[in-house]
Amino acid sequence: MAWRNLGRTLAELRLAAGYTQHVFAGLVQYGRSSVANTETGRQQSGRSFWVRCDAVLHGTRAEGETLRELRRVEARWAEFASWTADNLGDARDASYWLRHALSLSHQADDDQMISYVLMRQAQHAVERRDPDSALTYRQDEGMTRTWLATAYVLRGRIEETAEQADKVLTLAAETGSVRLTQALRRVDAELAAYRSQPPVQRFRARYALAAQISGRIGT
Template identity: 45%
Template sequence: MGDHDEITTARHALGRHLAHLRKDAGHTQHSLARLVQYGRSSIANTETGRQHPERPFWTRCDQMLRTGGVLTAEYDRIADLNHRRHRSPARPRSASLTSDNAAVWWEPEDTIAARRSALTTSIDDDARLAHLEDEVRQAIADNERCPPATLVARLRPLRACVDQLMAGRQHPPQRARLYTAAAHLSGLLAALALDLRAFRVAHAYAAEAFDLAHAAQQPDTQAWARATQSLVAFYTGNHRDALAYAEDGLRHAGTGPHRIRLTINGQARALAHLGDRHGVDRAVDRAFRLLTEHPPDGQVSTSLTLGPYCPLRTAANAATAYLTLGHTTDVASHLTTAIAAFDTAQLRGPQALSRLDLATAHLHADDPDQAAELALQALTLTADQRFESVHQRTHQFLTAAHPLRHHRRIQDVADLLADRTQPRAAPPAGLRSPT
């Protein structure tokens, strides 16, 4: 048997040995691929001898399968045999091609195989990217329906998927998709950290979301990330920062769909807390004009939507801004319509927040009983979620109701909020960011 045949046979045997050890360890090709950070097809091709990965692959397999290094040792033996074969004098194939110039012209077979492996891995990455994008979109849709801690647990495998993909090599279009999906994931994690009162973590995730969007060179995603940074700044009391993030987001947004969110959720609400009534009027008018460029599809948009804000959410945000300024004209009718839509969509956060805003409007209308009833409904609806936005809005309601603090139903709201703010189990630890 010649050296070449011996090497081919040894490589096939090494692949079969990998398959045997993998099965003994209870792994599928998919599960081992995730552990060693290679594509599933790379595992399959290596096990059948069609692909010959380099030493780091075998080292990872030994580590994950706890083999004691047997695969790497066999790879080293084959590599040494291959090295000696290439050093042996080669017979010239023709008068113009000698052993000397052959060494100059031809690459080792392993180099060619590695390039083929990269192409195969990119096909696997397409499937993983599609899965990541779908899961992130679904999690954003569930953000105001599920308890934040539940969503954080759901996102742990996605965070690991991002880390694995970022450690790999993708074609440029895939890399842009990866960074975009990662930006959306980090932005969602920022909002969840905010709800779980991990404020520093929320700021860090939100900043990471923008950096990833910038690396992806996607202005639309940058605008979305700035809107999320504005949200985090708003609920951590940094209203000037919230305004600045929203305005920078508008510079990135161009004619994209995030202009409405940045204008009404970012600018208008921050300007209201800064006492700028004329600025709020301009922002609200602009947001409603922008709605005409995005015909409604009948769906209620979520807080972190990847598309435009719907008319109902825009109206609810406008009501929040005007209530902050103490202006209640037409607020009640807008909020009543919004509450009905949020109830149908089962969006717990907006259901509660709109009730709290309507409760504040009833305070201004000297109807403390109805105001307290709405506030109690809001706290009951979100008893399991404990959204930070609801917590803060309830405090604002009680501040407005301070002259009526001895009213029995108002006191019920204060007592229920106090019960909800008792010390509880620590929120989930922050998830590791991509390196």
């Protein structure tokens, strides 16, 4: 199922880039049957195939929203490739695809995907017994979610704002980050106008307590 899903994503990216299987096969220097079988999940291609596919698709000439959407889909493909590598026990390849997914997510301005990939990287760091990197990744995730919450509240998407802001408070508690709590000040202020909504009430109660504690700790 994992290979089939990965192949389906490849097909979507290829079509979005405007390539037929025949043309794409020539660009990646593999046979058309290899491309076709990989896209249907019948063939489990090695890393060299995926790296060549990535190079071709990443170099696709697109502009504006089309380019961002292509990068957004490609980021999900790269993140999924990291899961496949994990399942095969290849931690090095998994880390490579996660780094690439993070880069593509930034290019696509996809804050949700950025947050998710940072969380995955933190998990990897824990598995490598690298707590310092894990802590950094989690704090970076918290800042990304703070920006996302700010964008949501300015667009009037209140439930999504409260959801992201709650996650930031959880990350602040887990990492002991006063900075994350302080970064939510604007979000809390903007949400005051929606104080009657239950999700907002829950967040603001948590935030008030967290802000009180962080004030005692100091910066």
